Amino acid sequence: MINGRTVLAIIPARGGSKGLPGKNVLDLAGKPLIAWSIEAADASKHIDRCVVSTDDHEIAEISKQYGGDVPFIRPAEFARDQTSSMDVVTHAVKTLNEQGQTYDYIALLEPTSPLRSKTDIDQALRMLDENRESARAIVGVCKSESGHPAFSASINQAGLLEPYQSEKFGVLRRQDITDLYYFEGTIYISETNHLLDTLSFYSNKTMPYIVPRWKSIEIDELFDMIIAEAVINNIDQFQNSEGIS
Numbered sequence: 001m002i003n004g005r006t007v008l009a010i011i012p013a014r015g016g017s018k019g020l021p022g023k024n025v026l027d028l029a030g031k032p033l034i035a036w037s038i039e040a041a042d043a044s045k046h047i048d049r050c051v052v053s054t055d056d057h058e059i060a061e062i063s064k065q066y067g068g069d070v071p072f073i074r075p076a077e078f079a080r081d082q083t084s085s086m087d088v089v090t091h092a093v094k095t096l097n098e099q100g101q102t103y104d105y106i107a108l109l110e111p112t113s114p115l116r117s118k119t120d121i122d123q124a125l126r127m128l129d130e131n132r133e134s135a136r137a138i139v140g141v142c143k144s145e146s147g148h149p150a151f152s153a154s155i156n157q158a159g160l161l162e163p164y165q166s167e168k169f170g171v172l173r174r175q176d177i178t179d180l181y182y183f184e185g186t187i188y189i190s191e192t193n194h195l196l197d198t199l200s201f202y203s204n205k206t207m208p209y210i211v212p213r214w215k216s217i218e219i220d221e222l223f224d225m226i227i228a229e230a231v232i233n234n235i236d237q238f239q240n241s242e243g244i245s
Contacts, residue, residue: 008103015056036114043118055079136194136205140186142216
């Protein structure tokens with residue numbers, strides 16, 4: 001709870017991952033991938049309840065072993081390849097509403113962002129709650145550096161490179177370009193009513209929660225698992241260098 005307002009966190013974990021089969025229960029630095037999100041939510045000062053929404057009984061059992069709350073098994077109709085995160089969120093919210101449980105804020109914690117910490121969750125909630133007059137949601141973003149369009153090129157019909165944003169190539173310094181940010185998966189939080197009305201965490205009432213590059217790793221393939229484990233094994237260095245936890 002934050003300033004009298006209740007918070008529900010939802011961790012979506014489908015069993016049919018294609019890019020990295022079984023990724024939600026694969027070992028990452030000594031524990032299943034999904035356990036990282038469960039433990040961060042449980043350590044949060046402001047989350048009142050965190051539920052794991054899954055269609056998979058193995059994921060459900062492993063989640064429970066790490067303290068996860070699995071109040072239902074997600075129906076197959078909400079566990080297809082084309083099922084969106086919003087479908088999962090609205091199903092969970094409506095299911096809990098039918099049980100008489102309502103919440104003021106909804107936080108979506110994708111298990112594919114294991115470097116998210118309890119501090120990230122609580123800071124994002126405080127930022128949103130403190131800006132309720134202008135914002136209704138907050139999402140994780142990361143500064144675009146090497147992927148900035150100013151450093152991008154296209155390939156023309158002759159098979160040659162041509163600049164993407166200008167008429168000629170030029171050497172740009174990072175400090176001379178406009179800062180841009182890309183959406184990443186660390187955190188999504190919204191006022192419940194606003195979320196159910198818009199069916200999106202993104203709107204002109206969404207504010208940014210800026211995360212450093214090392215926290216923005218999303219697990220989609222084996223490469224990401226290897227990089228994430230390397231970061232975890234050296235996490236003190238990252239935290240000390242940026243003064244965050």
